Amino acid sequence: MRRRQVRQAERLxxxxxxxxxxxxxxxxxxxxxLYMLDLSxxxxxxxxxxxxxxxxxxxxxxxxxxxxxxxxxxxxNSAFVTGVAAAGAVCVxxxxxxxxxxxxxxxxxxxxxxxxxxxxxxxxxxxLPLFVLFSLAQSFIGISLIGSYWGVMITYxxxxxxxxxxxxxxxxxxxxxxxxEAVFVDGGGHLQALVRVIAPLAVPxxxxxxxxxxxxxxxxxxxxxxxxxxxxxxxAVDLSTFIQTQEGVALPQYSELMAAAVIAxxxxxxxxxxxxxxxxxGLGAGALK
Amino acid sequence: MESRLNxxxxxxxxxxxxxxxxxxxxxxxxxxxxxxxxxxxSFFQVTIDTxxxxxxxxxxxxxNYIQALTQSDIVAGSAAHALWVSASFAILTTSxxxxxxxxxxxxxxxxxxxxxxxxxxxxxxxxxxxxxxAMVGRALFLNPGGLVDRALSTIHANGNILWLAGNNAFWxxxxxxxxxxWPLTYMMVSAGLVxxxxxxxxxxxxxxxxYVAKLRHIVLPHIRNVLLLSIVISTIFHLGNFTxxxxxxxxxxxxxxxxxxxxxxxxxxxxxYYSLAAAIAVIMVVVVLVPGxxxxxxxxxxxxxxx
Numbered sequence: 156m157r158r159r160q161v162r163q164a165e166r167l168x169x170x171x172x173x174x175x176x177x178x179x180x181x182x183x184x185x186x187x188x189l190y191m192l193d194l195s196x197x198x199x200x201x202x203x204x205x206x207x208x209x210x211x212x213x214x215x216x217x218x219x220x221x222x223x224x225x226x227x228x229x230x231x232n233s234a235f236v237t238g239v240a241a242a243g244a245v246c247v248x249x250x251x252x253x254x255x256x257x258x259x260x261x262x263x264x265x266x267x268x269x270x271x272x273x274x275x276x277x278x279x280x281x282x283l284p285l286f287v288l289f290s291l292a293q294s295f296i297g298i299s300l301i302g303s304y305w306g307v308m309i310t311y312x313x314x315x316x317x318x319x320x321x322x323x324x325x326x327x328x329x330x331x332x333x334x335x336e337a338v339f340v341d342g343g344g345h346l347q348a349l350v351r352v353i354a355p356l357a358v359p360x361x362x363x364x365x366x367x368x369x370x371x372x373x374x375x376x377x378x379x380x381x382x383x384x385x386x387x388x389x390x391a392v393d394l395s396t397f398i399q400t401q402e403g404v405a406l407p408q409y410s411e412l413m414a415a416a417v418i419a420x421x422x423x424x425x426x427x428x429x430x431x432x433x434x435x436x437g438l439g440a441g442a443l444k
Numbered sequence: 445m446e447s448r449l450n451x452x453x454x455x456x457x458x459x460x461x462x463x464x465x466x467x468x469x470x471x472x473x474x475x476x477x478x479x480x481x482x483x484x485x486s487f488f489q490v491t492i493d494t495x496x497x498x499x500x501x502x503x504x505x506x507x508n509y510i511q512a513l514t515q516s517d518i519v520a521g522s523a524a525h526a527l528w529v530s531a532s533f534a535i536l537t538t539s540x541x542x543x544x545x546x547x548x549x550x551x552x553x554x555x556x557x558x559x560x561x562x563x564x565x566x567x568x569x570x571x572x573x574x575x576x577x578a579m580v581g582r583a584l585f586l587n588p589g590g591l592v593d594r595a596l597s598t599i600h601a602n603g604n605i606l607w608l609a610g611n612n613a614f615w616x617x618x619x620x621x622x623x624x625x626w627p628l629t630y631m632m633v634s635a636g637l638v639x640x641x642x643x644x645x646x647x648x649x650x651x652x653x654x655y656v657a658k659l660r661h662i663v664l665p666h667i668r669n670v671l672l673l674s675i676v677i678s679t680i681f682h683l684g685n686f687t688x689x690x691x692x693x694x695x696x697x698x699x700x701x702x703x704x705x706x707x708x709x710x711x712x713x714x715x716x717y718y719s720l721a722a723a724i725a726v727i728m729v730v731v732v733l734v735p736g737x738x739x740x741x742x743x744x745x746x747x748x749x750x751x
Contacts, residue, residue: 164648165554165555165642165645166554166655167551172551173551176547176548176551181562181566184565184569187584187623190591194583248467250464251467253460254460254461258461270467275729275739277684277704277708277729277732278686279705279712279721279725280478280479280722280726281478283721284482287481288478310474312470313471313473313474314474314475316467344460345459374575375687377686390573391573395575395687395690395691398582402694409583409586412583416579420571420572423571423573431563431564432560434567434631435635435638438635439636439637
């Protein structure tokens, strides 16, 4: 009885309205997604002639695409670069967030503001000076960043940092101090407190941070287009190159393009759906409290 | 209060401030210094010929800025045009996507069967890579043969509209962006709703409050900050979107979708006039500062650590 009451009380829209909203939005989300899936299993000629229902399913696009564009290499590159960059961003941001959440010091405010402020800078603005900087590093220190994995990787790491720091400051700030004090009483230092107490408790926050950081690299076309070579090119760049080669062609291969799009979407959508339950609670517990 | 706590003997030892060094260094080297360099070269004549010793390029003063704002560039009209396109794009998208995200969030606040599924489904547009969204957008609005085109001709509406060229390109881009980004608001509002104590709803129920009263007196006060934050973040996100106009349309894109990031890109990497691109970038930063300052205030980072 009581249980039903709680359920009822959390309802924020009248039943039919709530249902209508869910259905309408759900369908609007579905149409382009289904269209993408539909095109990806349609033969190219069917796409052009305008038949919507593919019959029979034409899986050949999924076979062809691997030879039409260097997808396999791009896929591996993207997974590696994006994954390492996001994990790095979580580590670096968690380290920085600990003192930022716990202490007041002279550069705290400027640091937080410049971290957040850097999100306001347009990415194409950063690209050219970054390229010049990387080539300087190449000629003076002998570190080759352009064309290597490391160049794009640290770029994604740095671009993920502002949001990562902000999320982690919020999350660590919500962890009670008493727990660390137990470590100090036992004679442990701050590093120990961070590794033994804060880090395990901050895992949900770290997962959220990791998810948002993944998107930075997985979605980027701009930096990877300039900072990578054929061997290190990411999936997003492969796709955008592929779509540009289809421009002005008499028979653009939209069905193959959509097959490639599906392949590029599966890993990131899967990661999000698996970790979805952390997303909203993690955001709610920390940064947005 | 906090400083008293810091001096408190409960916290033994030196504060581990060095932990911020890696983050600060990475941001400074990879983001802030390049931005400063860009602002610097916007006053000089750095082109592909003078790039190798850009610090010796001829000084131009404000000439690049004047050129940017008054003369047509490689993509379309002046940067003033790009500014106009960007601003209308960001403002329209945010004001349409925000109510959708809010409605979606309140519609799944209560428990129901399949809730997890619906919540996951709602995130899909946001999680799809930007390139994929742009490609699907292009396929949808293709003429002839795209789904929109076919749907319009089926209902015998004014068919044969070119969505990927001319002024309609703006609306096509707008629709795709709204589709892709409303889940951001949905996510943030949902997170805000987590913090609402369910006792409040129970109390409202006991008092016989209706849905409108619950939304007005419980939900809105609780999520006001989050909602503001999501509006600002969305606006900044739309202003910075490069991938959608770059991938969805031809190269260079039609003038109607010549947003600032695209304009900067084409001036820098196709026309190779870096200083002009830098000047446009600086103009853009000034524009972004408007929502940006609101953002900085809304994040409340300036506040001292809690407790």
